[in-house]
Amino acid sequence: MTASPNTAPQTYMLGNFEIIESVGIGGMGIVYRAQDTALNRSIALKILREDLRANASIVARFQREAEAFATLNHPNIVRIYSVGKVGNIPYLAMEFITGKPLSEILQDRGPLPWQEALMIGRQVAEALSCAHASGIIHRDIKPANIIVMRDGTAKVTDFGIAKVLNSTEELTVDGARLGTPQYMCPERCQNLKVTPSSDIYSLGVVLFQLISGRLPFEATSSVDLIRRITSEAPTRLRQLAPNAPEPVERLLACMMERDSRGRPQNAGEVSRLIQHVLDGGTLENDSEKLAQMLESYRKSIPTPAPETRARETSRVVRLRSGFAEFWFGLAPLVRILIAAAIVLALFGGLVWGGVRFMRSDVLLPTPASAAANARAWHDAAPVARFYDETADIYLAQINLPGFRVTQMAELKGASGILLQLDGDAASARSQQRAVLVLNPEMQTASVAIAPVVASGAADFRLLGASGSFNGTPGYFISMPGTTEFYALGNDAPPVQVADVAAASMALQTQGERLLLAYTAGDEAQWVLAETALNAFYKKTLLTASGPEISSPAYSASGRHIAYLRRTGPDTHQLYVIDTEAPKQDGAALQEGRISLPARPFSPDGQRLLLSSKNETGESHMQIPAVSGAESAQILPDVVAAAWHPVHGYLLAVKPDRGKRNQLYAIDPASPGAATQLTYLSAGIQPLVLVTGEGAQAIAALADGPSIAVVRLPEKP
DSSP, X not given: OOOOTTOGGGOSEETTEEEEEEEEEOSSEEEEEEEETTTTEEEEEEEEOHHHHXXXXXXXXXHHHHHHHTTOOOTTBOOEEEEEEETTEEEXXXXXXXXXXXXXXXXXXXXXXXXXXXXXXXXXXXXXXXXXXXXXXXXXXXXXGEEEXXXXXXXXXXXXXXXXXXXXXXXOTTOTTTOSOTTOOHHXXXXXXXXXXXXXXXXXXXXXXXXXXXXXXXXXXXXXXXXXXXXXXXXXXXXXXXXXXXXXXXXXXXXXXXXXGGSOXXXXXXXXXXXXXXXXXOOOSOSHHHHHHHHHHHHHSOOOOHHHHHXXXXXXXXXXXXXXXXXHTSOHHHHHHHHHHHHHHHHHTOOBTTEEEOOTXXXXXXXXXXXXXXXXXXXXXXXXXXXXXXXXXXXXXXXXXXXXXXXXXXXTTTTEEEEEEEEOTTSTTTTOEEEEEEETTTTEEEEEEOOOOSXXXXXXXXXXXXXXXXXXXXXXXXXXXXXXXXXXXXXXXXXXXXXXXXXXXEEEEETTEEXXXXXXXXXXXXXXXXXXXXXXXXXXEOSOSBSOEEEEEEOTTSSEEEEXXXXXXXXXXXXXXXXXXXXXXXXXSEEESEEOXXXXXOTTSSEEEEEEEETTEEEXXXXXXXXXXXXXXXXXXXXXXXXXXXXXXXXXXXXXXXXXXXXXXXXXXXXXXXXXXXXXXXXXXXXXXXXXXXXXXXXXXXXXXXXXXXXXXXXX
């Protein structure tokens, strides 16, 4: 298949290069594994991002810088074979190596032993020494740009990329262009001249993170992070990694000196110092230069009590919401008094406004111990770490090994989403469940419900999120072995809906309204009702009683509702009703082994998403919301889908050529054509959530408790 100039990702050939599969996305483009047919060798082929190809200055700088660092020849630098263009598509042909970026290693393993981290750092310093000797400054040293091979060899990639991007765009005050600048030196944050010591600073940050699992500066916004980098001393390594020797802490502090003149000016010297520490040496004042560095280190780094500093860091790095934030925002004496009052209220059967406080033995043990559980989990490590993949994608790595994301819901009226996490069956977490709150805009995360350890309690299920509950965004859970479900406000203790007795429940929100599917006494007779938030005791019946109801969902206007009624062990009938004609099921639109996604209606309310199983597998389709069976359109290979709430196209999860699920945009009028939005090496789960007005899609990664946040286009 011949490449056309603007469709390289869709072709098999680009000039002499046979594209085999995508292996990742870098700061400037897509990277493919390819075969150079002219020289008969495997290569990594990087193709400039489509949005950058139209910028002649970027293209020229890309080629000029690539040609410059193609001259670098070092065992710790990814080799550049050739630079060129096919049609309008600039490319780099690079050495293909089998290894993992440090960002993935951190995600998989967490902090590394300090000896292993320093051995990686020494190799990176050697690579930088070679580049600096040729007058090339990397400018973007970070874990994603350091690849570690199976034999332990570290290789640095993406030299000059930051300089190319900076040719026409200046760093914005909020870091929007370059993402959250965790690894940037103070002078770069201030748009001052960068030098070889700027790379040394960034390497110091990387080593700090490798050893401690944390960053020396953490904040809830890019603005605050830049302020801290440019005005404060970094956190001391041994506050977070007490097992690290003092010489390691001193070395990293020197590398991260705020004043560039106080850092080692030569990457070769950094390599020598790292080896000296690895050999058991100490960093004493054995040279005039080192004496100056250590003196600067002593003056610039405070010595707060470790416990105090740890609490400060924990408060800065995460947005604490839910019960933990409420509880620890109070003075100790006030907490004791409130805990006593809550216990008395619980045992006294306090009833308020049709809602009563949740029983303490159902989900969380006691207010104090529940908060302690969440606090301990908070302080162990950051709730999530964020990594930029491209200008349109970033990853949130959730620091909860052994778990996977199984459900997502948006907090309406707030910039946040809820993530339900379940322990993997083969792990020690197999019977546990947790709920997190993640803010994609601020790149923060917090614990709503800490991992539940008690037997049986992990059966609680996230049902959905509301626009407002007692004046604050809320979310809803069902409980195991009970006839109860609970509403939890963002800044209030969980409360139980008092007047609904249901063996099972389904819930969907639309503004301030809720749909409740429940039994009214007879377990075989289900009804669908609508209620307003904060008025659960006032319900309007929408259907007659009948078989079990599940998956209720509003149309965008709120007038129509789709739901399923059970007809067998794994079969259902699909109904759509008009809320102005209640208590009628009407005629079933579909019947069989069918299911509905959380938001099945198209924005105009005319079509529904539906999945159907048969002997050959599962298929997804769109059907008219009135006639149902007529004009049903199969969505080829799709395993999950959601509507864009504004532009009306479909966000679909389907396999790429490597059989890994990726996110695609599909025009409903042409479901056979799809535009690939993600090229994630591990792929994603069949789970996608579109937030707000369709600005972002949230996809759960397939290889661990992580999500991808994808900025969405206006057209597929």
